[in-house]
Amino acid sequence: MAGSTFGTLFQITTWGESHGPGVGVVVDGCPAGLSLCEEDIQKFLDRRKPGQSRYATPRKEDDAVKILSGVFEGKTTGTPVSLAVYNENQLSKDYSDIASCYRPGHADYTFDQKYGFRDYQGGGRSSGRETIGRVAAGAIAVKILQQLGITLTTYTKSIGPVVCRSFDAAVIGENPLYMPDADAAENAQAYLDACMAEQNSSGGVIECIISGMPSGIGDPVFEKLDANLAKAILSIGAVKGFEIGDGFDVAKATGKSNNDAFCPLPDGGVGKASNHAGGILGGMSDGSDIILRAAVKPTPSIAASQQTVNSLGEEISIRIRGRHDPVIVPRAVVVVESMAAITIVDALFANMSARMDAVSDFYRRKPPQCDPSLIGFR
Amino acid sequence: MAGSTFGTLFQITTWGESHGPGVGVVVDGCPAGLSLCEEDIQKFLDRRKPGQSRYATPRKEDDAVKILSGVFEGKTTGTPVSLAVYNENQLSKDYSDIASCYRPGHADYTFDQKYGFRDYQGGGRSSGRETIGRVAAGAIAVKILQQLGITLTTYTKSIGPVVCRSFDAAVIGENPLYMPDADAAENAQAYLDACMAEQNSSGGVIECIISGMPSGIGDPVFEKLDANLAKAILSIGAVKGFEIGDGFDVAKATGKSNNDAFCPLPDGGVGKASNHAGGILGGMSDGSDIILRAAVKPTPSIAASQQTVNSLGEEISIRIRGRHDPVIVPRAVVVVESMAAITIVDALFANMSARMDAVSDFYRRKPPQCDPSLIGFR
């Protein structure tokens, strides 16, 4: 099945394996006239680049993006924007140990079961490098949203047992874990150091806030905005849970505590006195901030010895060689932001035909230019 | 946007409002030759029927399903199966109070913002009756899965603070809350009685286990099986969170504790010594049970007084009249099961073309019957 395409009107198709010639994405449905250059995308890719702290793999990956189509004289043309990052520095590493066994927590076994064999070099298609295409597309989506006054703030909410207790947006960029709470960031680093000393790894939670949303975006049944956000976020490798607003806490809540009272806004609009719903009611945005969270599992590649099975079905013990991220969360922050942005753009475009008056108004302002002299028999 | 269709190869399209002529679903892509009668579907619908305990609204809804197409001589024909439940006993109730205000926790406001106005009778399209189409389609999906040896077990995992601590499948059907732990069921009923006494409502968690899955179902990137399950579950009204396997607990876990070791099975196959992953690795089923959970918010319709805004933007206080479910969870159990089953069927069908050898084998067994005498110039 074709499973590498996401979105309907703003649609991305990613391709590429860890150790092939490269990875990339085709972004189709990007409106014409958006200013776009490689630097716009590069700065997003740099947020997921490894080697930036001792909590990320020290592998050197420059990940320089090339725009191959869809941009003319600095602006998108409305045709597909093809973006590629060519793989470099692929060492002729010996993968024979991985080739013949199933690493716990990885997709080696399921790839073999589905396809009969797999590209075992560096994880192949299920490598973290698969997210490069998502992030490159996300850079475009975020740029579109900026033009509409919509901004995303994404950060590490927790690492292992360490949860952020305060929020200062300025702090996010000041620590290698992208936490908005400086104390938590320090504690989390200590926790990660301990994990690494034990050849272990840690999970965590990523939170994303989308501000400036118009209300009424999303659909009331299967294309609920939160349903599409859930799919977008769960499609990221290593994510095992998704919450919108209060998420799993609603299970313990009551109607009295969980309902958000509507209240009049000074400008005559309607606001809410609280935001347990996380900005979405009945699948449609209510104009308040959309708040979502992703639960990220610990890096499955650990140096400690693990029991598993080889392709002959024999029990063996393995140690995953190489230097791996002790925690995926910080590098996945920009992936979550990208997938959320792509989803929001698609929903905004789909919403444009929701009302007959808006459609009429749209086309009234773009008068048909037909030649009345052509009317007659053909 | 068209947002009432779910699935690709096994595709459902629902329609209907709470107080219109009826609700229904068109199930397209159901394979030919499946035995199907109205009773197969009715017994599923009866699981979500109100009025079966004091924890569900006492409204009488017979919800008798009619098969309108796609079945001939007791078997599906491969063409769309159209199912309808006509609304009966729609009292000419006065909805003028709801028409002019925004109920907290409901989609009244977002409907107005999206569409300019709304069918305010009984929630219109965002009524719980919208799920009738899902459950009717789910009955067919579950029947298909049964033929493939795949079964779903779905139940209430928690209500408010009361969490099941033991599991006995036989107990699920013996209490009105569909809990697999008799003690928890008793405690939860006491908790709900207290909620009702305070004109309040409760949330809860639903868990679904899918057993007998072949391995390798789902896709490795955007069409991950868990991503599609997440969308399916979040598309159910009132669901605010989704987990697969250990879910949010992975955030606090380490690689050592979270990785599931592979182990040889007596039959020569490969199993796992634990199932933190919940049966899915890299987006594809690994052959162990798929385990998912949905967080359901408290019923927003409560009798207690609430602050809100009317359509003129004025602050008002309201009480939601009528008898509403104090907890949605038990009636939503079958909805979760239905959406999960629909998603699994679609993934199974999509998987059939994953390998060239399987495709070749499939078509070898169905030889082309062309007339060689026709070859020549046309």
Place this chain on the structure above:
Amino acid sequence: MAGSTFGTLFQITTWGESHGPGVGVVVDGCPAGLSLCEEDIQKFLDRRKPGQSRYATPRKEDDAVKILSGVFEGKTTGTPVSLAVYNENQLSKDYSDIASCYRPGHADYTFDQKYGFRDYQGGGRSSGRETIGRVAAGAIAVKILQQLGITLTTYTKSIGPVVCRSFDAAVIGENPLYMPDADAAENAQAYLDACMAEQNSSGGVIECIISGMPSGIGDPVFEKLDANLAKAILSIGAVKGFEIGDGFDVAKATGKSNNDAFCPLPDGGVGKASNHAGGILGGMSDGSDIILRAAVKPTPSIAASQQTVNSLGEEISIRIRGRHDPVIVPRAVVVVESMAAITIVDALFANMSARMDAVSDFYRRKPPQCDPSLIGFR
């Protein structure tokens, strides 16, 4: 596979067999606020109703449409519009002769080959009654287009050897064949009378002109407007060819004769001095009339004796009993118009996000109503 849905943003799903309980359609993605009543749809259905002339089957089918959802107080709500026509007067006819043989020119054999068996009563899903859902949806699409100043004129261009040589729109409705040329209509009736006397049937051509199109609708690659129109028209049973503009005549034309010169319009716009292209250049509308044609095969059900094979593979000869249309063309005129209209509406909606400036402008006029007091740590 799910194959009963057409369109992306304006999406229709049809269901139903000739002799089951009914036929219908779910129209999803219809904008909110469109005035709609059953009479709007009924008058379209009446254009395909049998029994209106001696060139159509005298079967009595009232085909009274019911709106089951999506309309509230006379206006569409933005949710799915479900339309049903219940089958009546289904005689308990004996179909055992058809059940056991493959009628030439019909889909009996291919249904059996695909699905293993078929609903053989009156053609089942491949009956002409399948088009009722298309026409009911087409009535809505045409109504949307009218609001945007777009009109469709559809008529019989030829029947057998009789081709219209003049065009008078007023004449179309004045003859039972829907021809715009009164002389041709008379000759065609004489030709059909001769066919009927010989227990034979005739084919023909339908032409559709879409006027008032804005320019730039459609996409330049796979979603070309003419490509989608081609699919829409070829999806109608009995259609074997499609042309846009000069169609197959372009094969004999030269660049000099076929190119349409652009010319300035008095209002400052751009027109064309001719319209060989049929209103579409590079897949996008150019603002002049869209002109398309469909080739319709002769009714395969003829009373004359035919050789065929029964389900045991034995050679037999059959006569198709009952009174069948000697020509499908006149009743298919409204089906062609409906499918064209549905395709155009979908393309118009998809086009709304083609330009960044238009998207920005759209959302500027719908200001977000978020509560600034909610910003903070959540």
Place this chain on the structure above:
Amino acid sequence: MAGSTFGTLFQITTWGESHGPGVGVVVDGCPAGLSLCEEDIQKFLDRRKPGQSRYATPRKEDDAVKILSGVFEGKTTGTPVSLAVYNENQLSKDYSDIASCYRPGHADYTFDQKYGFRDYQGGGRSSGRETIGRVAAGAIAVKILQQLGITLTTYTKSIGPVVCRSFDAAVIGENPLYMPDADAAENAQAYLDACMAEQNSSGGVIECIISGMPSGIGDPVFEKLDANLAKAILSIGAVKGFEIGDGFDVAKATGKSNNDAFCPLPDGGVGKASNHAGGILGGMSDGSDIILRAAVKPTPSIAASQQTVNSLGEEISIRIRGRHDPVIVPRAVVVVESMAAITIVDALFANMSARMDAVSDFYRRKPPQCDPSLIGFR
């Protein structure tokens, strides 16, 4: 809108402009285990390469394809196959004349109307180079079909007034026009020489025969196999008409002459005594050859002077400089074959879930490998 993707289960996404860095395609849904190398694709691309005769532009385009993903150790892995052809020898030509005017018969005007501006270099996205991605993907589709015993034969049926009257498959590759009739090929060359002397161009017809089809492929309503073929073929630039089987000739035919009698085959199967239907009945293949035709318009780029309008709306006359193909037909033969093959592969995959017995059989042969010891409370 995203309009550069075609297909559902076997899905291609093309990108690229004539004078940008390159053109390419992502082929998603290709089954794992298909042998594939660049040479397989290159030989298809070479069939559309210019400069091979005096009837094609003498531009030198090597069009060397690179496989960027989805192939490992000579076999497809089931993940997206990304193919790129980098543009070379792009002269820094002066396009200022084209930039400021609308060439008749081209998409310059409609691009401007849709997107507000356009990449005017060499036609941009609507250049013939856009078909490179289609042909590269087509090479893969044809290879899949070969494994299933399905072959395509595609050729020029007519050029201008010269129509092939005989068929010899061996002759197709022996003349630069890909005609199966040596006499016609000679006459067509004389006709083209005359066109070129007059600074004119010619249209023509391409025919494609698909042999070895299993019966029952395609769907009975909107996803009719011929409807999807029609869309596929009309999505090719310059195609203005599509026929299946007898095509427009059916309009003049009668039921007696047009119906294909079924007849028993020696092997016990069912054949047809004629093939007016072109291998498809009711949208599904009947096992006989599928026969389709495409009408291709004359190259709009002609050296003769033409009237048109510049971007200021002023009337001007232009001559299209450069050497252009005097006829597109021969180079489009492989494009038609590619789009037909892609459509057939997609239909074959979609058909695999049409019958419950086939689905059951498929999954019985792939036993689930779940661990029974895991059953219990989670």
